[in-house]
Amino acid sequence: MEKNKEFILDATEVPNRNPEYLETLFALGNGKFGIRAGNPLKVNHYYDGNPGLFVNGFFETEEIQYGEWAHGYAKKHQTICKLPNLRGVILRIGMENSAKEEWQIELIMRQLDMKEGILYENYAVKTPKGKSFELKITSFASIVRHELFVCKYELVKQNFEEPVYLSHTLFQKGKVTNDNDDPRVVSKKQDLLIEQKKDIYRITTKNSQKKLAIKQIINEDIFIGKKDCLVSIFQIGSIKNVSEDSLNSFECDVADYESLIEEQKLAYSKFWAASDIQIKGDDFLQKGIRFNLFHLNQGAGRDGRTNFPAKGLTGEGYEGHYFWDTEMYMLPFFIYTQPESAKKLLTYRWSVLEHAKARAKVLNQEGALFAWRTIDGHETSAYYPAGTAQVHINADIVYGFQLYEHVTGDQTFIKQKGCDVVFETAKFWLSFGDFLKKDGEQVFCINGVTGPDEYSALVNNNYYTNKMAQNNLRYAVELSKRFGLFEAERKKWKKAADLMYLGYNQDMEITKQDDGFMDQAFWDFANTPKENYPLLLHYHPMVIYKYQVCKQADTILAEMLFTDDFSKDQLMRDYAYYEQLTTHDSSLSRSIFSVMASRTGQKDKAYNYFMDTALMDLTDLQGNAADGVHAANMGGSWLSLIYGFAGLRYDRGLKLTNHLPEKIKELRFQIFFKRERIEVILTQETIKCILIPDSNYTLTITEKEVLIN
C-alpha cells in the first residue's frame, strides 16, 4: 500500500477518537448506498458507535405534527432508513460465542485507500477464555456494480488451532438515535418489516411502503481456518413487488472477489484521472482535498431517480434529504470533472418536476416550485420560513442546468430534460413576483422569501434570490427562443428579468441583502459567548431574525456566481461588510468566503477560509461530523480551489485567474470543457493550461488570466 500513501487516510491521523465520528469518515458508498465503518462485533449487546446502512432514496414517511396548522404546510416527514449493519458479524470458536459472551475487540488499524476505494481494517479480538487473533477486513462499495457491497474477513495471528465460524448479524437492528433536539439531525423511530427467504432479506417500510431486498452471496464457506478467508458479497436492490418470483429472480452477475477488486481499482483510477487535484506544500491538506473528492464521488445518486443527500450516504443528518446543496455546492465539481454524474443528478430534478408543479399549485402559483428539502420530490420542510420560503431553490436548480449546458455543451439534454424545468420555474417567478413601483421606477420584486442566509427570514427582495431569479428568467427567454416555445410568456419573462429589483444602499455603497436588512441593528457579537454558537441553538429565531447577522454567504454567494457583473471595489466593500456579520454557522459559508477572498485579492483570508473548508470533517470543525460528512462543504472546498485559487468561471468561454495563496506552491487539476480535457497548472508565478492537441479552443493568456473559448 505504500505506493498510495498520499491517498491513504489512516485513523491515527484524525484527532477525534469517537467511534461515531470514525464511522462517518471511513464510511463507504457508491451513490446507491453507503455503509458506516462500524466495529464489526457487538460488545455488551451494542455496537460502540452508530453503524448502519443507508440506501439512497429508501425512506420512511411520517405525518408532520404541527402545534398550529396552516394551509399549504408540508404534510409528511421523509427520513432515510437506517438499515442493519452489513459489516456486523458473530464469531464462534468451539463453545465460545461472541453473541453470548463479552469478547474484547480493539481497532488496531483502519486505513481508507482512496485511490482504490477500498477500506482496510485490522481488529484485535480476544475471547473470555483467552483465545486471541486479529480480524482483517477488506471492504468496498463497488462503483462499477452499484448493487454490490464486498467484505472480506481474514484471520491472522491466532493463538489457537480450532476453526472460527463467522455469521452475519445482518438483521439485528442497529441502534436508532431518537429525541435529538438539534434541528440539523432528525432521527425517527422506524418500523421496518424484515422477512427472510433463503439468503434474501426483504425489507418493507411501514408507512411509505418502500421495498428493498438484500441478498447475501458467499463464495466461501463460513468456516475460516488458518490462512483461509471469508468473502461476503451483499447485493442491495430495490424491488418493485414482493412476489416470491421477483425475490428469486433478484440476482446479478457477480464476478469473483479478485475481479471485483480489480474492477474497483480500475474504476477509481479513472475517477482520479479526471477529478484529482494536486497541490504542493502540505501533505495532510493534499490528503484532505482527496478525502473531500472521494466522498463527493461516494455520495452522488447516479440512477436519475436519486440525488445527493446533504450528508452523502454517511449518516442520518438531515434525514437523507436533498437540498440546494447539490446544485450550488456539489454540482460544479461533477459538471467540470464527472459530467455524466452531473447529468444524472439533474435528471433527478426533472423526474420530480410534477411534484414541483403540484407544490406551486398548493401555493396558488403558476409553474413549479421545487421542494426545499425532499427525497422523492414532495416538500418535507416542517418550518417554512427556513424551508418553502427559500424559493431560490428553483433558480439554483436552473443555474445547475445552465452551467451544465455551458460547460458540457450538451444541448440535447437541455432540450429533453432541462427546458421543462427552466420554463416551469420561470412561470413561477412571474406568478410569485410583482411589478411594483420603487423609488418612482417600475421594478420586479420578489417579496416575502428567505434567501440563503437563514438568519433573516421572510424578507422582501433578497438580493441572491432576485439575482438568481433574473438569471432563471433570462435562461428561459434564451431557451424559449432556441426551441420556439412560449412566445407569449417570453416577453413577460424578459420584462421581469430586465426590471428585476436588485437592492443597493447608495449611502453606504453596499449591495443590500434585502429591503430591510440595513434598517436592523447589528448583532452584539462582542457580548455573545463562544459557546452560544451556532446561534440557532441558543436564540429564538425571532430574536436572530431582527438583527444584521448572517448564518452564511448570501449576497457574497450571488457575487461569486456573477463576479464579472461587479466592480472590484464593490466586491471588496460588500465582502468587508458582510464578512463582519457572518457567523458561518452553516457549513455552506466558508468556502464561498474563500472564493471571494481569492477573487478580491485577499489571499490570506482565502487560504484561511479554505483551510477550514478543506479540513472541516477531518478536524471535526463543526463538531457534528458523527452525523455524517458535510458534503456541500466538500463541494465547497473544490470551489475554493478551482473557483477561488484558480479563479475559474464561465462567461462566454472559460476564464481562469491565478489567485494562488502563498502557502500553496503549485495547484494542478483538470476539467472538461465541451468534452475536451484541459489540464491546468498554477504556480505562484504562472498559470498554464494544456489543451488536447487537436482542441477546438484557443487560449488567451494575459499575465495572470486565461481565457478558453
Added chain:
Amino acid sequence: MEKNKEFILDATEVPNRNPEYLETLFALGNGKFGIRAGNPLKVNHYYDGNPGLFVNGFFETEEIQYGEWAHGYAKKHQTICKLPNLRGVILRIGMENSAKEEWQIELIMRQLDMKEGILYENYAVKTPKGKSFELKITSFASIVRHELFVCKYELVKQNFEEPVYLSHTLFQKGKVTNDNDDPRVVSKKQDLLIEQKKDIYRITTKNSQKKLAIKQIINEDIFIGKKDCLVSIFQIGSIKNVSEDSLNSFECDVADYESLIEEQKLAYSKFWAASDIQIKGDDFLQKGIRFNLFHLNQGAGRDGRTNFPAKGLTGEGYEGHYFWDTEMYMLPFFIYTQPESAKKLLTYRWSVLEHAKARAKVLNQEGALFAWRTIDGHETSAYYPAGTAQVHINADIVYGFQLYEHVTGDQTFIKQKGCDVVFETAKFWLSFGDFLKKDGEQVFCINGVTGPDEYSALVNNNYYTNKMAQNNLRYAVELSKRFGLFEAERKKWKKAADLMYLGYNQDMEITKQDDGFMDQAFWDFANTPKENYPLLLHYHPMVIYKYQVCKQADTILAEMLFTDDFSKDQLMRDYAYYEQLTTHDSSLSRSIFSVMASRTGQKDKAYNYFMDTALMDLTDLQGNAADGVHAANMGGSWLSLIYGFAGLRYDRGLKLTNHLPEKIKELRFQIFFKRERIEVILTQETIKCILIPDSNYTLTITEKEVLIN
C-alpha cells in the same frame, strides 16, 4: 316573563337551528364556569350537539409537537377541559329507560332571560311506548355564589300516572371534537381521571395534574310526581389536594332554591343598573346589545387568578386561552361599568408576571414578556410568527392598567399590582428595541415583530406596536417618578419613548403599518372568490404575508386609542387606505372600523360595521359561533357604541362627542368616572350628561362635545 321582554332571547329569534350553535348562544356562566345549553337527554347514545362544562383555568397540558424545533419555542399546549354535561339526565318511567331506549326529545321553548340571568326551557319528550310529557328546565349559573350551578326540572302535561325517576348523567363524558384543522379551534383528546365518593366527583387531569371536585346537592328526591319538581344544585370547586378530608370538607352554604333565584335576580338587576345600554329605534338590535353585555358578564374570571377566555366559557374555541382580547376589547367595558371586575382581570396579569419575566429571559431579553396566548401564564402559542412575535401584548396589558387608573383613579392598585407590570414591560422594550439611524436621525425601532394584523408577520416597526410601546414607556416614566423608583432606567425609557419611530409615507401621506408594508403588492381582491375567505384557511401564510392585505384593524386600532394625536384629515386618509385592504377575517376588526368611522364622521359606515359587530353571533356572521361566542367582538360592540357613537375617550378628563348614526334615535348608558356615576343620553340633536348632585367634576359642553374633568 312578559315584563322582561326586551331582555329575553328566544331560540326562535335566531336564524340558525344547529344544536351546537344554540348551545353556545344560550350557554350559562359566571366567570368561574360555563355550561353549554345542551339537550338534556341523550338520543341514540349521543347528545345531538356538543354540550359540556368549562371551568375557567381548568386545563390539560400536552407537549407541543414541532416538525422542526427551535430554541425558545413554547413547550406545552394548554387546553381547557371539556367536562361532563351537568344538565344531562337519564329518565325512567316504569320499565322504560331513556339510557337504554330511543326516546324522542324535542326543544319546544328556550328563552334566556338576560335580565335575571336565568334560562327557561321546555322539551317535549315521548317514550317508545307512547308516554309523553313536557320537561321544563329552569337553570342558572349563580353570579353571587360562583361555585353553584342550579337546575330545576319539572314535568307537565304528562299523559300517564306513573312517577318519573330522574338521574344525572354527570359523568358520562361528552363528545370530544378531534382532528379539527381550523387553527382557530383546537380540540385535543383529554384523559380525565374521574372518581366518585358519595355525591362528590373528583376530576384529575392526566398531565397538568389539575384537580377539581363537583358535588351534587339535591334538595328533593329524584322522584318527580305530578306537580313535583327536582332541583339539582352542583357545587364546582377546585381542590388543592385530594385527601378524603379535603373532599368531605368540600361544601358550601347553599340557600334554598327560591333564595338562590332571588339572589340571582337581584345581582343581575345591579349589573344592568350599571352596565345596560339602551337604544331607541331597533328592538332586535337592543336585544343583541344586551346579549353581548350579558355574555361579557358571564365570561370574566373574578378571582384574580383567571381571566377572560377568547370564547368566554361558552365553547372550546381557542382552547380557553386568554389573549390581548381582554385588555383591548373587553376591559374598557369593565373599567367603565364594572371596575371591580376590571381590577380582577388585571390582577390576573400581575399574578403571572413571574412567568412573563421567565419568558423574556428565554428570549435573551430583560424585563417581562407576557404570553401571547395562555391560561396559566406560560406561553402556549405553537406558531410564533402569530404568537410570541406579537410582543404588543405587553403594551396592551399596560394600556389596560393605565386606562383603569385614569378612569377609576385607583392609585393604590397601580402601586400594589400595576407598577411591577409597567416597569418590567418597559425594561423589555428597551432590551428588545434598538436605537438606530433612520433617514439620518436617531430613532428607537422595534424590529422583527408581528402587529395585530396577522396577515403581516415578522415586520420592522409595526406602527401599532411602536405607538403602544411608546405609551408603555411613558407610563413607566410617570410611575417611576411618582413612586421614586428606577431613576437610572427612567432616562432611557424616556429617550426610547421620545425617539420612538412612527412610520409615515410622505408621498402618500399615509401612516405606515410597518417599514415594508407599502413596498408590497396589493392583494388581488378582484380575483379572490368569496369562499376563499378567511384567507388563512385557503392560502399559505408566506403567500398572504407578501401582500398588502390586513386581517384586521392594526394602524386603525392605534388611531382609535390615540385619536387626538392625529388630524382629522390624516385619520380620514388612513381609514380609506386601510379599509380597502382589510378582510375583517378576524372578529376583532369591524368594531374598530366602526369606532373610527364614527370619529371621522362616516356615520353610515359606522352603523354598518357596528351592526355586523353587534349581531355577529346572533346572526352567526363568522359561521363559527358553534365553537363559542366571539367575546372580544362583544366587547367591540360596546366600543362601537360608547367609543364610537358617543365618542368617549380619556384625555386628561373624559371626552364625549356625539356621532350617533341616523338610524339610532337615542342612546343611553352610564359610566363610572373615579367612583362617580355619570349618565349619558345622546339623541340626534343633543348630548346630555347627568352627574351625581355632589359631583367633583364639571361638564364643559360645546355643541356636540362634552368634557368631564
